[in-house]
Amino acid sequence: MKAQTEQRIAVSILFLCTFLVVVPVLVILIIISMKGVSALTVSFLFDMPQNGMTSGGIFPAILGTVYLVVGAIVFAVPLGVLSAIYLVEYAKDTPLSRLIKLAIVNLAGVPSVVYGLFGLGIFVIFFGFGASILSGSLTLGIMILPVIITASREALESVPKTFRIVSLSLGASKWQTIRHSVLPHAIPGILTGTILGLGRAAGETAPILFTVAAFYLPKLPQSVFDQTMALPYHLYVISTQVPGIPEHTRYGTALVLLLLVLLLNLGAIILRYQFRKKKKW
Amino acid sequence: MVKNTVKVSIQSLSIFYDTVQAVKNLTLDIFPNEIFTIIGPANSGKSSLLLTLNRLGEINPSYRKTGTVLLDGENIDTLNVEILRRRVGIVFALPFPLPISIYDNVAYGPRMQGIKKKSILDGIVESALTEAYLWDEVKDRLQSPAMNLSGGQQQRLCIARVLALKPEVIMFDEPTSGLDPISTARVEETLRTLKAHYTIILVTNNVAQAARVGDRTAFLLMGELIELDNTNKLFTAPADKRTDDYITGKFG
Numbered sequence: 001m002k003a004q005t006e007q008r009i010a011v012s013i014l015f016l017c018t019f020l021v022v023v024p025v026l027v028i029l030i031i032i033s034m035k036g037v038s039a040l041t042v043s044f045l046f047d048m049p050q051n052g053m054t055s056g057g058i059f060p061a062i063l064g065t066v067y068l069v070v071g072a073i074v075f076a077v078p079l080g081v082l083s084a085i086y087l088v089e090y091a092k093d094t095p096l097s098r099l100i101k102l103a104i105v106n107l108a109g110v111p112s113v114v115y116g117l118f119g120l121g122i123f124v125i126f127f128g129f130g131a132s133i134l135s136g137s138l139t140l141g142i143m144i145l146p147v148i149i150t151a152s153r154e155a156l157e158s159v160p161k162t163f164r165i166v167s168l169s170l171g172a173s174k175w176q177t178i179r180h181s182v183l184p185h186a187i188p189g190i191l192t193g194t195i196l197g198l199g200r201a202a203g204e205t206a207p208i209l210f211t212v213a214a215f216y217l218p219k220l221p222q223s224v225f226d227q228t229m230a231l232p233y234h235l236y237v238i239s240t241q242v243p244g245i246p247e248h249t250r251y252g253t254a255l256v257l258l259l260l261v262l263l264l265n266l267g268a269i270i271l272r273y274q275f276r277k278k279k280k281w
Numbered sequence: 282m283v284k285n286t287v288k289v290s291i292q293s294l295s296i297f298y299d300t301v302q303a304v305k306n307l308t309l310d311i312f313p314n315e316i317f318t319i320i321g322p323a324n325s326g327k328s329s330l331l332l333t334l335n336r337l338g339e340i341n342p343s344y345r346k347t348g349t350v351l352l353d354g355e356n357i358d359t360l361n362v363e364i365l366r367r368r369v370g371i372v373f374a375l376p377f378p379l380p381i382s383i384y385d386n387v388a389y390g391p392r393m394q395g396i397k398k399k400s401i402l403d404g405i406v407e408s409a410l411t412e413a414y415l416w417d418e419v420k421d422r423l424q425s426p427a428m429n430l431s432g433g434q435q436q437r438l439c440i441a442r443v444l445a446l447k448p449e450v451i452m453f454d455e456p457t458s459g460l461d462p463i464s465t466a467r468v469e470e471t472l473r474t475l476k477a478h479y480t481i482i483l484v485t486n487n488v489a490q491a492a493r494v495g496d497r498t499a500f501l502l503m504g505e506l507i508e509l510d511n512t513n514k515l516f517t518a519p520a521d522k523r524t525d526d527y528i529t530g531k532f533g
Contacts, residue, residue: 092342093342162377163377163379163380164340165337165340165373165377166373166377166379167379167389167393168337168340168366169335169337169366169370169371169373170366170367170370170389170390170393170442170443170446171363171364171366171367171390171393171394171446172363172389172390172393173363173393176393180389180393181379185380
């Protein structure tokens with residue numbers, strides 16, 4: 001009897017905790033959807049903002065966020081995956097390499113505003129890229145690198161050792177072994193890291209604040225050296241900095257940001273599913 | 282030529298993992314086209330010896346060796362390691378097919394050598410699978426996953442995968458320890474026919490298997506070579522009491 005009572009209490013507590021986590025997320029989603037859905041019109045999505053952002057659309061902000069996220073991924077995924085390969089497959093297990101791995105994990109916890117200041121100092125000023133899509137993408141890329149490296153390392157480490165041994169025993173070089181027998185099986189895990197990084201890059205305001213985001217720029221960027229509007233910053237601006245913005249515009253912008261992240265994630269999830277289907281062990 | 286009379290020459294070989302010594306000052310020669318079996322209880326250094334002959338042990342950071350191994354009279358440490366591993370293939374205790382198709386498993390080694398032409402690969406795959414007595418069973422499903430094969434088929438696939446390298450020496454590390462008696466008999470039959478073209482080193486903890494297929498047998502105990510002789514002689518009239526105790530099942 002006692003065991004059964006304990007069991008019931010344990011399950012109740014576990015359920016309650018899960019419930020407490022899920023409810024706020026659902027409430028946020030419902031409120032944003034209800035208040036924002038009326039703003040979602042074709043002109044809202046594809047027009048320039050007008051009259052000091054009080055009317056018109058948010059197209060430059062949507063496009064800007066897509067540019068920034070794609071830029072960050074294009075920069076961070078190859079760099080992160082390659083350095084993860086080095087750390088897992090080549091780096092010897094020394095105190096230094098362990099320190100580096102620990103540092104990378106901890107970098108994921110650095111506040112995003114610090115990355116923003118870093119981007120301002122390095123990319124905007126030192127390299128002279130100015131406040132631009134290039135500076136913003138690189139800053140976001142640096143910010144998501146730890147997530148991508150850590151996920152890629154875990155993915156590589158979870159590939160069975162026997163694959164490496166078999167491949168080497170068949171006369172493959174170490175690089176051939178990594179390329180043909182390790183990396184293909186690590187791709188789903190690497191994509192998981194990419195998905196996490198992608199969501200974070202799309203949603204952060206602080207890193208783009210000093211490096212790229214324009215307060216009000218009702219035209220599309222022409223090159224990577226242009227400034228652009230971006231959804232998170234635009235949301236901040238119209239919610240706190242400019243009076244007289246209709247409520248449904250603010251919630252509509254939030255909803256678009258959510259949907260955009262969802263859409264980008266969906267793409268990566270489908271890609272990951274395609275690779276997982278091939279996994280046969 | 283003198284060098285042709287010995288295929289693999291092991292001279293004063295010791296193997297260490299950190300401070301633990303797995304093989305102690307081993308010296309022996311393996312002749313071309315013989316089945317050289319190595320018997321001994323667990324932890325007698327049998328597998329460590331095999332992993333030394335194709336330098337696969339080196340991927341373990343704590344591994345270290347002293348002494349010399351010659352392949353056709355050449356020190357294996359001076360050979361290109363990828364080429365060495367093609368010349369000295371290994372079949373592991375458990376079948377480890379890669380999670381790719383049957384065809385791709387067999388073609389893996391040749392592809393890594395840079396062979397890309399499909400007609401050449403097709404030929405290599407067919408002859409390797411035929412030689413491993415697997416062709417008839419899989420010829421209609423070469424593109425299906427190797428993981429779907431039965432245990433015995435997987436082990437023959439692993440043999441075919443090594444044969445596709447066109448090796449000179451093939452090492453078998455307890456190749457039938459995970460197999461049923463019928464699959465075991467097929468693998469042993471394969472070993473006997475392979476002898477005509479390859480030098481075979483067979484590590485087994487199945488004493489009867491050594492007696493069935495071995496030309497010469499070495500008995501290792503705690504990393505030391507206790508006795509090495511023709512298989513018949515070793516099993517009928519062992520010189521050392523410990524060999525006698527082991528093959529008659531008094532310990533092991």
